[in-house]
Amino acid sequence: MSLMSLAPRADFPLLAANPALHYLDSAATSQKPAVVLDALRYFYETSNANPHRGAYALSALATDAYHDARATIARFVGVADADCLIFTRGTTESMNLVASSWGDAHVGPGDEIVVTALEHHANFVPWQQLALRTGATLRIVELTPTQTIDLDMLRDVVGAHTKIVAITHVSNAVGSITPLHDVVRIVRSRSAAVIVVDGAQAVPHLPVHFDTLDIDFYAFSGHKLLGPMGIGVLVGRRKLLEAMPPYQFGGDMIEWVRDTDSTWNVLPHKFEAGTPNAADAVALAAAVRYLDGLGMANVRAHEIALLEAAEARVRALPGVTVYGPPPAQRSGVLSFSLADVHPHDLATILDQHGVCIRAGHHCAQPLMRRLGVSATARASFYVYSDGSDVDALVGALTAAQQLFATVD
Amino acid sequence: MSTVAPFTASIAAMYQDALLAHHRAPHNRRVLETPTASGARRNPVCGDEISVMVLLDGDVVRDVAFTGRGCSIATASASMMTEAVLGLAAGEALAVADAVDRMLHASGAEASVESVLPPALTPLLGVAPFPGRHGCAILPWQALREALTAKR
Numbered sequence: 149m150s151l152m153s154l155a156p157r158a159d160f161p162l163l164a165a166n167p168a169l170h171y172l173d174s175a176a177t178s179q180k181p182a183v184v185l186d187a188l189r190y191f192y193e194t195s196n197a198n199p200h201r202g203a204y205a206l207s208a209l210a211t212d213a214y215h216d217a218r219a220t221i222a223r224f225v226g227v228a229d230a231d232c233l234i235f236t237r238g239t240t241e242s243m244n245l246v247a248s249s250w251g252d253a254h255v256g257p258g259d260e261i262v263v264t265a266l267e268h269h270a271n272f273v274p275w276q277q278l279a280l281r282t283g284a285t286l287r288i289v290e291l292t293p294t295q296t297i298d299l300d301m302l303r304d305v306v307g308a309h310t311k312i313v314a315i316t317h318v319s320n321a322v323g324s325i326t327p328l329h330d331v332v333r334i335v336r337s338r339s340a341a342v343i344v345v346d347g348a349q350a351v352p353h354l355p356v357h358f359d360t361l362d363i364d365f366y367a368f369s370g371h372k373l374l375g376p377m378g379i380g381v382l383v384g385r386r387k388l389l390e391a392m393p394p395y396q397f398g399g400d401m402i403e404w405v406r407d408t409d410s411t412w413n414v415l416p417h418k419f420e421a422g423t424p425n426a427a428d429a430v431a432l433a434a435a436v437r438y439l440d441g442l443g444m445a446n447v448r449a450h451e452i453a454l455l456e457a458a459e460a461r462v463r464a465l466p467g468v469t470v471y472g473p474p475p476a477q478r479s480g481v482l483s484f485s486l487a488d489v490h491p492h493d494l495a496t497i498l499d500q501h502g503v504c505i506r507a508g509h510h511c512a513q514p515l516m517r518r519l520g521v522s523a524t525a526r527a528s529f530y531v532y533s534d535g536s537d538v539d540a541l542v543g544a545l546t547a548a549q550q551l552f553a554t555v556d
Numbered sequence: 557m558s559t560v561a562p563f564t565a566s567i568a569a570m571y572q573d574a575l576l577a578h579h580r581a582p583h584n585r586r587v588l589e590t591p592t593a594s595g596a597r598r599n600p601v602c603g604d605e606i607s608v609m610v611l612l613d614g615d616v617v618r619d620v621a622f623t624g625r626g627c628s629i630a631t632a633s634a635s636m637m638t639e640a641v642l643g644l645a646a647g648e649a650l651a652v653a654d655a656v657d658r659m660l661h662a663s664g665a666e667a668s669v670e671s672v673l674p675p676a677l678t679p680l681l682g683v684a685p686f687p688g689r690h691g692c693a694i695l696p697w698q699a700l701r702e703a704l705t706a707k708r
Contacts, residue, residue: 490627492602493571496689500567509603522603522625551571552628 151457151535154442154450160532161185170503170540175320175349175481175528177371180435184374187434191427199426200400200417214426217433218416224436225366226357227383231415234389235429238380239348240270242367243314245382245395245419246344247274250365251312253393257283259311262341264289264297265518266319269511271346275314284311291518294473296324303334310339317350321510321526322472323481325354332362342388348372352530353451353479355444358383370428374435379428382419389415396421439531447531451480454529458482458538465545471524480529483510486545489552491525497551501544570682570689571628578632578679583639584621585631595702599695602627606634608699615645622696629689633680634696640676646704653697656680660690
């Protein structure tokens with residue numbers, strides 16, 4: 149089929165060096181364009197010093213680069229108050245930060261924390277553990293038959309005792325997109341809960357504008373949106389962030405350290421203890437500029453086109469189950485299983501055809517239990533994916549079915 | 557820049573007919589009503605779980621069976637395992653489990669390793685070049701080891 153990639157593959161050194169590789173695991177991590185790798189190198193070659201520290205020009209350069217990166221990324225996700233954008237190691241750390249800092253200060257016995265059965269472990273376990281250590285109750289909103297969040301059940305579950313609603317924007321395992329406006333309306337009309345949203349699978353694939361969402365915390369990871377591993381973001385409302393205790397203690401996050409107590413730096417530094425990951429922040433800013441150049445609406449349209457084409461052809465194979473709602477309500481994720489081939493076998497056979505997919509529980513064991521499977525196979529698309537990837541996927545699936553069918 | 561390693565190990569060598577036949581029609585996939593010992597292991601990568609039940613007569617494995625869901629490698633390995641350890645003393649069965657471990661982790665140079673494997677297990681040799689699948693092959697053996705060491 150002739151669908152072209154949205155971004156030139158030549159922009160991605162790993163893909164350019166491996167023309168026979170069909171990388172369909174971008175929901176796990178994306179490949180990196182040269183501009184991101186160049187930004188990383190440029191920072192270390194021209195601006196490397198410890199930000200916020202030295203009274204010398206080089207340190208000021210590093211500080212400016214770090215500051216500019218924050219401003220660029222804040223603009224990209226619709227955050228006007230850039231000091232409310234905290235750099236973390238990724239979504240996982242962002243969620244743990246909110247659970248520890250806001251959660252421990254506000255949640256107690258008798259309170260309820262609401263999550264959904266769709267969550268990645270990173271947006272499930274921190275809340276489960278917060279409930280266990282504070283004596284609160286964890287409430288799990290179940291799913292519709294197409295693995296979207298059951299809004300009727302959300303309506304029933306959220307109430308006066310709800311302190312936190314933690315919900316994914318896009319499911320990593322099946323790609324379902326949460327109707328956040330509906331969720332916010334339901335939660336706000338029934339409770340004073342803070343709304344925490346896992347945007348790890350949303351920011352890379354959809355236009356996201358935090359300030360218009362009326363939510364309280366939003367987290368995402370850089371490495372899934374063309375950026376480096378080890379950098380991520382937590383966005384929060386200023387009022388909440390200012391009232392929260394620090395998550396970690398150390399350099400940069402303090403104002404004054406007396407012998408017996410200390411005071412804290414202003415936002416965003418209060419939540420960025422230690423030497424900041426300035427180089428990766430700068431590279432992530434390069435990534436979002438690259439995505440801005442492509443246009444997030446175009447990214448979304450490209451993924452839907454690929455997903456619809458792939459899904460139609462995969463569904464035409466015998467014994468296929470595809471999970472999740474219709475393609476228009478999913479990110480570029482095709483999660484499926486074949487009747488006669490275990491996902492793990494499938495991933496090995498597809499690897500032999502140069503097709504990289506994920507096989508496993510996708511760090512979403514609560515969802516797998518509800519699907520009644522131990523694992524699914526997941527192919528995921530991104531800006532560099534094209535029709536040849538779909539062809540290779542379908543061809544390799546057919547080969548796998550033939551291999552397993554030839555046994556007497 | 558260097559490219560991703562080409563796919564050298566043969567998929568056909570892993571998914572030989574013998575292995576796939578075990579997967580399609582596994583031996584001793586059943587429940588032992590009165591096992592002397594049992595063990596269960598879960599593969600954290602994929603969530604597959606294999607349970608192994610053993611009926612010991614003194615120290616000798618008189619019957620052995622498995623249940624659970626797994627990929628073709630885990631299922632075939634469990635099936636072959638029940639064939640390979642039936643009638644062995646518990647210590648001998650554990651030695652076979654050790655041999656499977658060593659075989660999977662041996663480099664190509666250590667050709668002698670395969671000679672210590674019982675013939676019933678030779679289809680497992682094809683799994684060695686696929687490190688991502690070692691956990692699948694080893695799963696039933698870990699469950700067996702758990703059963704036999706718990707018993708001792």
